[in-house]
Amino acid sequence: MTDYPNLFSPMRIGPKTAKNRIWMTAHSTQLVKDHNFSDAHVHYYAERAKGGVGVITMEAMAVHPTTQPYKGKIFAFDKAVVPNYRKLAAAVREYDCLLLAQPWHRGRETSGQVNRLPVWAPSSVPCAVYREMPHVLTAEEIDELVQGYVLAARYAVEGDLDGVEVHGLAHGYLLGQFLSPATNHRDDEYGGDFDRRLSLVLEIIEKTRAETGRDKIVGVRINGNDGDVPGGLTNEDWTRIARAIADTGLVDYISVTQGTYLERMNIYGATPKPAGFQVEDTARIKAAVPELPIVVAGRMNTPELAEQVLASGGADLIGMARTLIADPEWPNKARDGKANSIRPCVGANWCLASIVNSPLACVHNPAVAREAELGVGTLLPVSVAKRVAVVGGGPAGLRTALTAAQRGHHVTLFEQESELGGQVRLIGRSETYAEWQGITDWLVSQLGETSVDVKLGHRVEAAELLSGYDEVVVATGSTPLKHGWSSLRPASWGDGTIVPGVDQWNVHSIKEVLEGRAEIGPRVMIFDDTGARQPLVAAEYLADRRHAVTLVTRLPQVSPDLEASRDLQSTYRRARNKGIRFITDHELAEVVEDTVVLRDVWTGELVPHEDVDAVVLSTGNRADDALFHALKGSVPVRAVGDCVSPRRVFNAIWEGELAGRDI
Missing domain, CATH: 3.50.50.60 (FAD/NAD(P)-binding domain)
Structure with a gap:
C-alpha cells in the first residue's frame, strides 16, 4: 500500500515497462573522463536506481565534436562508450531501473573555446549567452550531424541500454534552432515552412529507430514552450510538433521541458519559480497526443504534486533531476510513507553552479558525486561512543551534530540564539528565498529523530567545555564586517x-x-x-x-x-x-x-x-574563531564552517559532514 497509487503504478513505455512513474531526467555531472563515463558515474546512477527511480535518462552526450561547451562531455558517437554503457546498465538493472542514452547537439548555445572548432547552427544568429557568431551548416555537415545521431543509437544498443532519448529539440539546442523561425532563416530543404523546418528532426528519429529496432525504447525531448522569446515557439507550436512526431509511429514517449537560453529559468527554475510551473503547457501536449506516454518536468518536488498531476491526466510520468540530486531516496521514502523525511530541493541551483569548475554537488547533500565514499549505507556506527559538544546551530553545526549522532556518539548542541538555522534562517526571511529555510529545517527535523541534546539560548564559554566532553566541534559562524x-x-x-x-x-x-x-x-x-x-x-x-x-x-x-x-x-x-x-x-x-x-x-x-x-x-564577514583558539591545546577540538573562513552554505554542510564522520 502507498499514499501515491498513481505514482507507484507501472507504466508501459514501448517495448518495456517502468516499475513506477518516476523518471530521472538528464543533467550534467562533470564526472566525465576522456569523453567517457567513469566509475563515479556508475555509483551516481546506481544510487538513484537503488533509491527507487523507475527510469533514468543519462546526461546529454555529444553527437559531434562541435558540441563541447566544456571538456567534460561524453562522445556518444565514439564506440569507446560501449563497455561503460554495459557497466552502467548492469548497475541500475539490479534495481529494476530502465536506463537511456541522450544524444544531443547544442548548436549555437556554446562556444568554440574548448574544442577550437566553429559553432554550428542552421543560420548565423549568435546565442545571447555565448555570443559567438556561428557557422551556417552545409548539407554535408548536416549529414555528419545525422550520422552522429545514428552512431549514438547504434552504440546505445551495443551497450545494452534500454533505449535512446533524442535530444536537441528542447532548450533552444541545435534541432530546436532548426525548428524555430526565430533562428532558422534558411531557404533550402531544411528551412522555410513548418514541414521543412521539421524535416531534419524526423530524419534523425527515423534513422535512430532503424538502428534500435522495436525492442528498444526511442523517445524525444521537446519544449512545451520557449518562453517569452520574440519569434520563439509557443505551446501551440510545440503541440503541433509533438503531434507530427507522434504521427510517425516511431517514438515510444515524449519528454516535455521548457525554455531556451533567452529564458533560462524556464529550463531549471530556481526559487521562487513555483513547483510544477511546466504542468499546464505539458498537459495541453498530453491532450493532443493521448496515445503516447508524456513526461512532465519543472520543479516536481513533492510526491503530493506528482500524484495530483498523474491523477489529473496532465502527464503519465514525473520527470525530476534536482529533486533526485538532493535526495536519491526520494522514491523509496515516498513509497514507504516517509515523505516527511525527504531532503528537499530548495531551488538554490548550487548543482548548476558547482559544475562550472568541479563535479556535480548539492547545497545540502554532501554525498552527491561521491556516493562510493559518502552515499547511502556508508555511514558506519562507531565502536566507542564519545561525548561530543557542537557549538553553533547553523548549517555546519547541525550537520556535524546529526552525522555524529547517527553514528552513535552522545552529542550536545549549543546555540546562543533562540532558534536554530544560522544565516540560512535569515536568508529564508526574504519571501523570495523562503524555500532556502528548507535546508536547515530538514536538518532540524532529522536531528529530532536522534538523541542529540539541543541547548538553545545558551552562549557556551570555553571553561564549560574543558570537562565532560571527549571532543568539541566549533561551528560559531561569522560576523559581518x-x-x-x-x-x-x-x-x-x-x-x-x-x-x-x-x-x-x-x-x-x-x-x-x-x-x-x-x-x-x-x-x-x-x-x-x-x-x-x-x-x-x-x-x-x-x-x-x-x-x-x-x-x-x-x-x-x-x-x-x-x-x-x-x-x-x-x-x-x-x-x-x-x-x-x-x-x-x-x-x-x-x-x-x-x-x-x-x-x-x-x-x-x-x-x-x-x-x-x-x-x-x-x-564580507569575519570568522568568529575565538572559542576555537581558546580551546585549542586543552581539549580535542576542530572548527567547521564560517568560523574557519566565511564561505557558502555548501562548504558549511560539507565540512560538518566530514567532521561528523571523522570523530
Missing part, C-alpha cells in the same frame, strides 16, 4: 580605520536588517563588495517592504556569482521590476548624515547622493 572598505583597499582592512561615517546610527549590516534590528527609513542604499547573492536578498527584502532601494557595487556587474547558478537574468528582472536601482563601478567613500558619497573606481570622481535614510553594508 562594518568598516565599509572595498577589497580594492586591502591596507585599510588592517589599520583599524573605517570609511568615514559608517559608524553612524543609520549604517547597518545585512544581518541586522534581516534580523529586524535595523531602523530603516524610506530610501536605502546597499553597498556590496562581494558579488554574492546576499545584497540582492536584502534588496528584495527591503523593496518588498516598500523601501526605495539602490544597490551599489564596486564591481562592473551586480552579484556576478549568480551567473553560475543561472538565475542572474531572472533575479535582475525581478529586482528591476521591484524598482531596485543598480549602480556599478563605484565604492563607498563617505557617509555624512543622509548623504552618501560614492567614488568611481576608474576615475576617482566623487559622486554625492543625498536623501539616503539608511546604508546597508555587504563587505
Whole structure:
C-alpha cells in the first residue's frame, strides 16, 4: 500500500515497462573522463536506481565534436562508450531501473573555446549567452550531424541500454534552432515552412529507430514552450510538433521541458519559480497526443504534486533531476510513507553552479558525486561512543551534530540564539528565498529523530567545555564586517580605520536588517563588495517592504556569482521590476548624515547622493574563531564552517559532514 497509487503504478513505455512513474531526467555531472563515463558515474546512477527511480535518462552526450561547451562531455558517437554503457546498465538493472542514452547537439548555445572548432547552427544568429557568431551548416555537415545521431543509437544498443532519448529539440539546442523561425532563416530543404523546418528532426528519429529496432525504447525531448522569446515557439507550436512526431509511429514517449537560453529559468527554475510551473503547457501536449506516454518536468518536488498531476491526466510520468540530486531516496521514502523525511530541493541551483569548475554537488547533500565514499549505507556506527559538544546551530553545526549522532556518539548542541538555522534562517526571511529555510529545517527535523541534546539560548564559554566532553566541534559562524572598505583597499582592512561615517546610527549590516534590528527609513542604499547573492536578498527584502532601494557595487556587474547558478537574468528582472536601482563601478567613500558619497573606481570622481535614510553594508564577514583558539591545546577540538573562513552554505554542510564522520 502507498499514499501515491498513481505514482507507484507501472507504466508501459514501448517495448518495456517502468516499475513506477518516476523518471530521472538528464543533467550534467562533470564526472566525465576522456569523453567517457567513469566509475563515479556508475555509483551516481546506481544510487538513484537503488533509491527507487523507475527510469533514468543519462546526461546529454555529444553527437559531434562541435558540441563541447566544456571538456567534460561524453562522445556518444565514439564506440569507446560501449563497455561503460554495459557497466552502467548492469548497475541500475539490479534495481529494476530502465536506463537511456541522450544524444544531443547544442548548436549555437556554446562556444568554440574548448574544442577550437566553429559553432554550428542552421543560420548565423549568435546565442545571447555565448555570443559567438556561428557557422551556417552545409548539407554535408548536416549529414555528419545525422550520422552522429545514428552512431549514438547504434552504440546505445551495443551497450545494452534500454533505449535512446533524442535530444536537441528542447532548450533552444541545435534541432530546436532548426525548428524555430526565430533562428532558422534558411531557404533550402531544411528551412522555410513548418514541414521543412521539421524535416531534419524526423530524419534523425527515423534513422535512430532503424538502428534500435522495436525492442528498444526511442523517445524525444521537446519544449512545451520557449518562453517569452520574440519569434520563439509557443505551446501551440510545440503541440503541433509533438503531434507530427507522434504521427510517425516511431517514438515510444515524449519528454516535455521548457525554455531556451533567452529564458533560462524556464529550463531549471530556481526559487521562487513555483513547483510544477511546466504542468499546464505539458498537459495541453498530453491532450493532443493521448496515445503516447508524456513526461512532465519543472520543479516536481513533492510526491503530493506528482500524484495530483498523474491523477489529473496532465502527464503519465514525473520527470525530476534536482529533486533526485538532493535526495536519491526520494522514491523509496515516498513509497514507504516517509515523505516527511525527504531532503528537499530548495531551488538554490548550487548543482548548476558547482559544475562550472568541479563535479556535480548539492547545497545540502554532501554525498552527491561521491556516493562510493559518502552515499547511502556508508555511514558506519562507531565502536566507542564519545561525548561530543557542537557549538553553533547553523548549517555546519547541525550537520556535524546529526552525522555524529547517527553514528552513535552522545552529542550536545549549543546555540546562543533562540532558534536554530544560522544565516540560512535569515536568508529564508526574504519571501523570495523562503524555500532556502528548507535546508536547515530538514536538518532540524532529522536531528529530532536522534538523541542529540539541543541547548538553545545558551552562549557556551570555553571553561564549560574543558570537562565532560571527549571532543568539541566549533561551528560559531561569522560576523559581518562594518568598516565599509572595498577589497580594492586591502591596507585599510588592517589599520583599524573605517570609511568615514559608517559608524553612524543609520549604517547597518545585512544581518541586522534581516534580523529586524535595523531602523530603516524610506530610501536605502546597499553597498556590496562581494558579488554574492546576499545584497540582492536584502534588496528584495527591503523593496518588498516598500523601501526605495539602490544597490551599489564596486564591481562592473551586480552579484556576478549568480551567473553560475543561472538565475542572474531572472533575479535582475525581478529586482528591476521591484524598482531596485543598480549602480556599478563605484565604492563607498563617505557617509555624512543622509548623504552618501560614492567614488568611481576608474576615475576617482566623487559622486554625492543625498536623501539616503539608511546604508546597508555587504563587505564580507569575519570568522568568529575565538572559542576555537581558546580551546585549542586543552581539549580535542576542530572548527567547521564560517568560523574557519566565511564561505557558502555548501562548504558549511560539507565540512560538518566530514567532521561528523571523522570523530
